[in-house]
Amino acid sequence: MILPYWLQKMYRHAKLKQCDFKALHYVAMDLELTGLDVNKCEIVSVAWLNFDSLNISLHTAQYYLNKEVKSLAQSPIYHGIDETMLEQGDKLENIILRLAQVVEGQVLVCHNAVLDWAFIKNASNVIGVEIKPRAILDTMLIEKRRLTSTGQPIAVDSLTLPACRKRYQLPDYQTHNALVDTLATAELLLAQVSSISAGKRIKLADLM
Amino acid sequence: MDVQTLTFIIVGLSFALYIGIAIWARAGSTQEFYVAGGGVPPFANGMATAADWMSAASFISMAGIISFAGYDGGVYLMGWTGGYVLLALCLAPYLRKFGKFTVPDFIGDRYYSQVARVVAILCAIFICFTYIAGQMRGVGVVFSRFLEVDIETGVYIGMVIVFFYAVLGGMKGITYTQVAQYCVLVFAYLVPAIFISLMMTGHLLPQTGFGGTLADGSGVYVLDKLDGLSAELGFAQYTEGSKSMIDVFAITAALMVGTAGLPHVIVRFFTVPRVKDTRISAAWTLVFIAIVYTTAPAVASFARVNMIDTINGKDGSGTVYAEAPTWVKNWERTGLIVFEDKNNDGKMFYSAGKISDPASANEVQIDRDIMVLANPEIADLPAWVIALVAAGGIAAALSTTAGLLLVISTSVSHDLLKRTLKPDISDKQELLAARLAAMVAIVISAYFGINPPGFVASVVAFAFGLAAASFFPAIIMGIFSKTMNKEGAIAGMVTGITFTAAYIIYFKFVSPELNTPANWLFGISPEGIGIVGMVVNFAVAAAVLKLTGQTPVEVQNMVESIRNPKGSNAAQTH
Amino acid sequence: MTPEIAEVKQFVVKQMPFSQLPDAASYFFATHLEVIYLTQHNQHQWLRDTQLNLYLVRSGSFDLLCARGEIVMRLAEGDYFGYPSLLTGEAIKSQLRVTAPGLVYVLKAADFDFLRAEYKQFEQYFVKAHTNRLLSVHYKQIRDSWSEKKVSEVMHKGAVTLPPCASIYEAAKTMSEHSVSSVIVSDNNKLLGVVTDKDLRNRVLAKAIDPAKPLSCIMTKSPKYIFEHNRVFSALHLMLKHNIHHLPVLNEHLVPLGMLTSTDLLRQQKSDPVQLIAKIHKAQSVAQLKLLASQVPLLLKSFANNIDDMSLLGKLLSSLSDALTSRLIVLYQQRHGPAPCKFSWICFGSQAREEQTLHSDQDNGLLLFDEITDEQKRYFAGMGEFVCAHLAQCGIRTCPGNIMASNEACRGTISQWLTRFETWLHAPTPKAMLNCKIYFDMRFIDGADSLYSEFATKLTKLVKNDLFFAAMASDINTNSVPLGLFQQFKLEKDQQQHKFLDLKRRGVVIINDIVRLYALKARIYKANTQERLEALLDSQQLSKKDIYDLKDCWRFLTQLRLKTQLESEPLPENCINPECLTSLEKHQLKEAFHLIKQAQQACAFKFARGSL
Incomplete structure (x- = not known):
């Protein structure tokens, strides 16, 4: 039986949404960017980390600097990165290829996924690779939905990663680089899941 | 038995005594003894302090100086005795209440300044050096005579003995060794003096014999005879002296003030646990010093009469x-x-x-x-008395040298190295540095001991002058003025030192030919100029104090509390 | 190479034992750990036998519960758990209760073992933590009491038996072959007697009996025995009552099954300090306390066989004394009503330093509130007398120097105590120094903590006089290590002409004194020598090398000292005959004495300017 592609996709998506949170594997990812404009700005570094519903394995952590970044114009010492460090980095192409490999079939988790995904998409299009996560979870959206459901008004800065973490009494990290934020995002997701599920089974749909 | 063999025996016995006591004290068996007896009695501590105080210079040179310079030589007697009194009355009690163990520590804390502390440390090391130089010469004289070698070899031998005694032996500040040394010293000084006094004047006590008439039936007073001889031979009158009053006063004062800061003696005041005992022991020390010092002029005049x-x-x-x-x-x-x-x-x-x-x-x-040393021989006393004097001279030199070397080695290794330059050195390195410092000190002072006495005399004058002009005012102002600040104290010390050093260098080294009373400032010789430096120091400090800021309140309170007698009473009642 | 995550690494580096370890250790930990978010819903997945891990709390708070559900420990940021099983391989007995969910760092057993093998200090830290937890007064877990077990559960299975006609020589051979210390003499499965290695010594060798003779002439005839289904407690009781160390175990048909030795019983007892302390804390009467206290010597001996670090014995005894004291204070209050005002019970000397031995005497005192009335004073006089008298009956000797809360001088208000200390500080006579050496080692035991800390703070401000430090330094130098001029041992002799070295007085005590001096100078208010040395690392007083040297010396001497104390020889306590040491030990001992001597000299040098 041949179903239209879009129908297949819809079916798979619906099935995925019914998946148990615990049954899936996740990759937390964070980027450092020279700015927010996808068309003008570049990726400075990429970090990711594998985890599942139980634990986050730190030995899977990866962190790559893009050696081709052209200007650190907006903030010369962005998150403590300077030109000399960049020289020791990798080509963006290689980084994206590695990421594609890791993310394949996993659930990608980002804080503010729209932005990060846009950059990744852009970069992967340039080299002609498709990055195929099973799904993308956005801890910021999850948090936004939770806050809205409680009926609280949402302040501008209440959805930043530190602000969200604070709500779950997670440790306040002083350093901010892609790697630390990756871990911070993964920890946040586990805390959010624990809080949403309250011990019951949780489906991916509850988080999307 | 000849003099040489007897000297070997008696000096050897005295050494055996010191070492025996040291071993007994270090064996640890004394702990119970001390606890039971409540520590060293003030009487014994007084003797130990006197042994520290009386150097080979006091034992050997002072009577010699008086003997040759007559009345003028008395400045040393007065200066050194006065220095002790000053130390015992004006400095030690306050430093003790301040809770500081050394003068540099006091100055550093009182003036809340590392610079002041380092200056004081360097000053202390310098004073000790010149002092040790004098001791080495004294030991050299003793050995050269009794081993019948020249003075140079005598100093080398002395150097080796001091090295073994003070450096390799480890800690040698043991009270009872010092007591034994004082006993040997005083015995060696008094026995010939009494013998000669009896022979010449018929008085048992040299002190009274000194003022008495000759025993040859002529009815002439000792001093009259000496004045007569001096005049006859073209010397200045023995009892008159050639120095002007102001110069004598200045030299005496400079010696007094200079010796008051002697670091190795101050420590002795702190090793007695109770304040009351400190006072008693200080009084005893004065008595023990007086026994020797009052005998010195008599020895000097008897010796001179005999010699001529x-x-x-x-x-x-x-x-x-x-x-x-x-x-x-x-x-x-x-x-x-x-x-x-x-x-x-x-x-x-x-x-x-x-x-x-x-x-x-x-x-x-x-x-x-x-x-x-020659006195008993000149007077034809028995050989054992001559040997005893040798032992006494060595005792005087050893007791003082050991104390001074300890000050030098602790100052270099602990104050300078550990606390200032390299705080992370280990105990082993610190002790090694201490030994090296002591060794270097001995070698340098031995050099000064061998090479010209004139030079040593100049350096001694230099040292006392510097101490008087720098150290002393800083201590006195530290104790007696609440408001004196570090700027004032440092400025005072620097100007005091510079002035004094310039004056001494000019007259002693640059143009020695101008070194006559006519060219001196206020008629004060370079030996006494330290006292003028001291006045300059006080004046500059006071002026700078007016121009600069206040002393921190906690320092003011601290000074207040030292002079407030409440604390000492509390401690005294126990 | 796995990149380290800055925040994780920074946290790890700050934790013990990583703060003491090379950076590589922290890196290893930071890159090999897993982060979990521990909640009440997923906690059952952790702390399981199938998967042993080391856990380090990063955030949140959790309670560690024992099998019976009582709280063993409250865990918060920086606390470890899970290590006891990693160390011992025993089953996990604790459970978790989540009070606030949070992040926990998890290290797998294999990685833990790697660190353990790589870094000695890492292992030591956890071994120590484990022991401390066992000793912890709050650790009230009571295991299945070993004394309730059946004899059959603890005995050596398989009786080593010989017929009565076997020769003595055969018995000796059999014993050494089976490496046992006794044989059962039986005939037709009927128990006739027992022969122990001690019998071979006392009844054969000492009396020069021909080893070819039959066993029947030297065996202990009709020995005491026990049945396999009896409780261990009965066996212990029998042994203690008759002072025997070997009990044949029989079945219902009187057939010998094996031998129960006192060693078997002691082996069962290894975790018993915990139980004993817990019992002390529950004792309802003085008589009960005394009974518990009487178990201490035996317990100590058994415990000593199971630990590597002998200095723990001192800690163990001190915690026992602390527990006894606390309980006696409670019992006094039960009789005479609660305390009318704030007080602190403090201890001094070896108990404060946690170096107590079986021979240590009491050193304690009471710290009282400044505005105390006469009537309130009487209450505390009663308390002092009550506690001291009963401690003495519990086996802690009264102090010959009368440093006890039963003495009025040792029951002072804060200002009275301060005046006492001030007197010693200002007039450092040898007598005062002796007092300082005892009283400056001070520890709070019971009562109001606030009172004690107020006192300690005031006392700190008092100790600043250089003359006092000088006096202490000279005092230290009046004692000397037993080394001669040529590095040979200088032996002392007792009345029986035994030659010996006094390890305590001429070694450990000197180190304690030196460390106390530096600690006072650096204003460290700890009483335990090792802890003081640890704290001195942060001050400029001593170089790191000297601190580590002193630590090693102290450990070595303590170890040697306690070892000899347990292997009782006919020497005064704390003394050894150097002839009994191996050449390595002799060398180490000389080295240790040499280091002490050097530290002593350096003390005199730094504090007293070399004057004595």
């Missing part, structure tokens, strides 16, 4: 060299007595003037350091 009598003969026409007494021959071998028969009459003749000056009739040059 034996060299020039009873009739004053000279003694035939071939028949000269053995002591002249003995000391000639050390190079400390030189005879040159200028008129070729085969007789020795002693008078004023330098032996090298052809215009002078003087044919004999006598080093003044030998007076005390």
